Each structure stands twice: as structure tokens, then as C-alpha cells.
Amino acid sequence: MRVVVAPDSFGETLSAPEAAAAIAEGWRRTAPGDELELLPVADGGTGFVDVLYAVLGGTLHTTTVIGPSGAPVPATWLQVGECAYVESAAVCGLHLVPRAERTPQTAATVTTHGVGELIRAAIAAGATEIVVGLGGSATTDGGAGMLAALGAHPLAADGAELPPGGAALADVARLDGRPDIAGLRLVAAVDVDDPLLGRHGAAAVFGPQKGADDRMIAVLDESLARFADVLAEHTGRDVRDEPGAGAAGGLGAALLALGAERVSGAGLVRGLVGLDAALDRAGLVITGEGSFDWQSLRGKLVTAVARGAAERGVPCIVLAGQVSVGRREAAAVGVEAAYGVAEQTGLEASLADPAGTLASLAERVAKRWSR
Numbered sequence: 001m002r003v004v005v006a007p008d009s010f011g012e013t014l015s016a017p018e019a020a021a022a023i024a025e026g027w028r029r030t031a032p033g034d035e036l037e038l039l040p041v042a043d044g045g046t047g048f049v050d051v052l053y054a055v056l057g058g059t060l061h062t063t064t065v066i067g068p069s070g071a072p073v074p075a076t077w078l079q080v081g082e083c084a085y086v087e088s089a090a091v092c093g094l095h096l097v098p099r100a101e102r103t104p105q106t107a108a109t110v111t112t113h114g115v116g117e118l119i120r121a122a123i124a125a126g127a128t129e130i131v132v133g134l135g136g137s138a139t140t141d142g143g144a145g146m147l148a149a150l151g152a153h154p155l156a157a158d159g160a161e162l163p164p165g166g167a168a169l170a171d172v173a174r175l176d177g178r179p180d181i182a183g184l185r186l187v188a189a190v191d192v193d194d195p196l197l198g199r200h201g202a203a204a205v206f207g208p209q210k211g212a213d214d215r216m217i218a219v220l221d222e223s224l225a226r227f228a229d230v231l232a233e234h235t236g237r238d239v240r241d242e243p244g245a246g247a248a249g250g251l252g253a254a255l256l257a258l259g260a261e262r263v264s265g266a267g268l269v270r271g272l273v274g275l276d277a278a279l280d281r282a283g284l285v286i287t288g289e290g291s292f293d294w295q296s297l298r299g300k301l302v303t304a305v306a307r308g309a310a311e312r313g314v315p316c317i318v319l320a321g322q323v324s325v326g327r328r329e330a331a332a333v334g335v336e337a338a339y340g341v342a343e344q345t346g347l348e349a350s351l352a353d354p355a356g357t358l359a360s361l362a363e364r365v366a367k368r369w370s371r
Contacts, residue, residue, distance in 0.1 A: 001371050003027065004282040006039045006275060008301040009047040010321050011290030012095045013354035016040035016047045017054075022355040023286060023319060026362030031370035039278050041287075043301035044191040044247070044265020045135025046095065048087040049078045055273045056080050063121045065114035066149075068092040068138045069106065070164065077118050083129045084122035088115050088248050089136035092145075094210065097138045102211030108220065109165035110139045110210075112251050116149025119181075128184060132255060133265055134248035135191030138210050140166040140203050140220045142196070142227045143254020150179035152234070154227070166203070166249070167216070169223035175234040179258065186260035189268050191300055194246035196239070196253045197225055202246035205295065210249070224250050231257045266304035276308060284369055285309040285316040286362075292320035292338050294329070303333045310334030317369060319361055321350055339365050 005027075007019040014022065020038040027036060042051040053060060058080035067073035068091075075090040089095070091114030097106060115132065122130050139145070144154050145164055154162045157173040194200050203212065203220035212220060225240070227250075232238035235257040239245050244262045245253040256262060270276065279285060287305040289296065296302050302318055309316035315336045323340035330338050341350040341357045344364070350357045 001283040002035045002037065002281055003284045003286060004037045004039060004278045005286045006041050006278070006305050007286070007288040007319070008042055009045070009290070010288070010354060010358070013290065013321070013351065014358070016042055016051055018355060019288060019358060022358040023288070023362040026359030027366045029363045030366035034370055037278055037281070039273060039275060041269050041273060041275065041301055041305065042133070042265065043135060043269065043304070044133035044189040046089045046093055048133035048189070048265065049076055049085055049090065051269060052085050052272060053078050061121065061125065063118055065091050065117035066111065067114055068096050068110040070111070073114065075114060075118060077122060079122065079125055079127060082127055083131065084125070084127035085131045085133065086115065086118045086122060087133045088112065088251055089133070091115055091118060092139045093136050094138045104211060104213050104216040107140060107207060107210045107212035107216055108167035109163070110141070111145035111164035112139050112141055112143055112249070113145035113149045113164065115251065116146035119146070119150060123184065129187070130184065131187040131189055131268070133189045134252055135265065137248040137251065139251065140207055140210065140212070140224070140249035142166060142169060142224050142250035144169060144227060146251060147175065147179065147254055150181065151177045152179050153177055166220045166223050169227040170219065172227055172230050175230060181258065186255060186258060188244060188247070188252050188255040188260040188262050189265035190244035190247040190252050190262060191265050192247050192295060193243035195241050195243065196228055196245040196250050197221055202250040205246065206249065228253065264304065266301045270304050270308065275305065279308050279312055279314060282309070282314050285314055286319060287316060288319040290321040291324070292318050292322070292340070293324045296325065297329060297333055302335070306334035317365065319358065319365065322347070
């Protein structure tokens, strides 16, 4: 049987290539005769640039920029001709904020400034099109930091420049200056289709994993609402309700307000890596991610893979760190079965040895699915 193994990264534990290799290792223990095609993928979040570089080639550049908490971080971006691919998680990703430091105060003050710096670096290198992968961020600043790096500074009513972070946007009165992006085509490759505000918005949905408590979530949502008003006034585009505006802590909103075209990050990668051709050859498809939950159903990678498999009548299963999606919801997006590492070995063991425990899960699941 030909098995396509097409996982995303597993949060902060395994990259997409590492996850694919672990699944393949375990699967071969049970079904050495199966032909495995490893096709690591990404949805705009962590691993976006690495996955595209493996397929497209091009030139990798490393630029040191301001990280989410203000300290410098080196970030890699990809140039293919006049097109640049920038990964927001590389400069403001959740993995850049240690778990012990994910507090309400940190959630309120982390910034996307480094994303703007990468865009500037790509422009300086001759890029006329920049694709920004959105996902896996530690930030909830609505892209205000990115705009400041590009020359549009958030100011208070008294003209003072605001400190970094989403909470400060409660006092934003206007944006001063306009980004020098004339002639540049911007693409926002989003990992989710959430709007900016409300119970499905950037703060409410993703704030808790970034350290925000209920009080801070309310502060951030109100601050983003104020910033949305300012963005609309400054750019002439009210994007707060557009799908993807809430991606990467509202970074999607700033990009959309600048005129970026919104695309599905998963769909973009699916096309560029040749996933559809691989699915045409498959007898079984395996995908996965760190947590297969209800957010997975809002445009993330596993949904794109599963739907592609379903279109061809090919069964698709999910191997994940944790699974909280019910069978009915999973089936609605084309997933026939989902298996969690934590359910098999326990959360602590899965975090201590993510590759080994994922391989063990794949070994067990192969007994059920290999023909």
C-alpha cells in the first residue's frame, strides 16, 4: 500500500520533517512492505519557510530583528526570484517565549515589530512580492508592531508613540506615517479564518495559550477594537470582520488593511509542494499536528490534507499530540480516525520523548490501517 505522510509541525516539540520521519519509523516496524511518501507540510505557521525551501529552493537569508519580547532574534526568510516568503512565527512565535514567561503581562506587551523588519529586508533585497505566513504567534498586537517597523507609528492622543504590545492600543488615537510599500504585492497566508474580534477573535481564541487570563483577554479584545477603528480611518479599509483578520494575534488585520491578498496558508503550501499529485497516488493518507482540536477545523493544515484525500475517496487519519475533536466533527472534514499520543502514553511522556512516542503510536495504528 502507498501511504502519504503529510504532517504539520507538532507545536514546539517536532518540526514537520521530524514528525514525518517519526511516523514513518513507527509505521515501518509494523508494515515494512508499505511504500511511504513523506511530504511534510505547513499552514503558514511554524516551519512555513523550511517546507517551502525544501520544495522551491531559492536563497535563505538570515536577518536579526526585534523578537516578541524586545530582545534580538535571528530569523530566516526565503527569496525565490522576486518573491520573498516570510514566516511570522520565526520572529514572534510562541516558541520564542518560554512557558514560564507566558503571563498576562507578557501577553499584553509582546510585539510583531520583527515581521516588519523582515518585510523591509526583503524589499531591500529586491522582492516585489512578499508572502507572509501567519500562525503560531505569541503576539496579540493587531500587527501594530509590524506597522511601526514599516513606518506607520501608533500614537496616543497627545502624540506620544505607544509602547509595544496589544494592551497599549487601548490608547491609540492615530497612525503617523505610511509604509513605503508602493508597487509591492503582499499576500497573507493565514493558518485560520478567525475574525479579529469577539469570541472567535484573536484574543479570545488564542490568548489563553499565550498567557492571557480572562481579564487580559477582555483588555486585548477592547484594545484591538479601538485599533481596528484607527486602521480603518488610516487605510480606508475596515477589515475587522474579514476571515483571517485574527490570524497571528491580529497580524492578519494589519496586512489586510495594507491591501494584502488573503490566501489559505495550507492551500498555498498544498499547491506548491505537489500534495494533490501525491494524493492521487495514495491508498492512505496520514496527517497530524500537535493538537487536533476545534481550531484545526478553521483552515489549518490537517483540514486541507483531509479534504484533499476525501475528494479522491482516499481514507485519511490524523496522528496528533492530543485529540479533542469528536468523531462526527472529524468526519465532516474528511478525517476517518484520529489518534493522540497523550492518550496512549500520557502527556508528560509525550513531551519528554515526542519523536519516540509518536513513532510508537504510528506502529500501533499501522496494525489497524495497513493492508
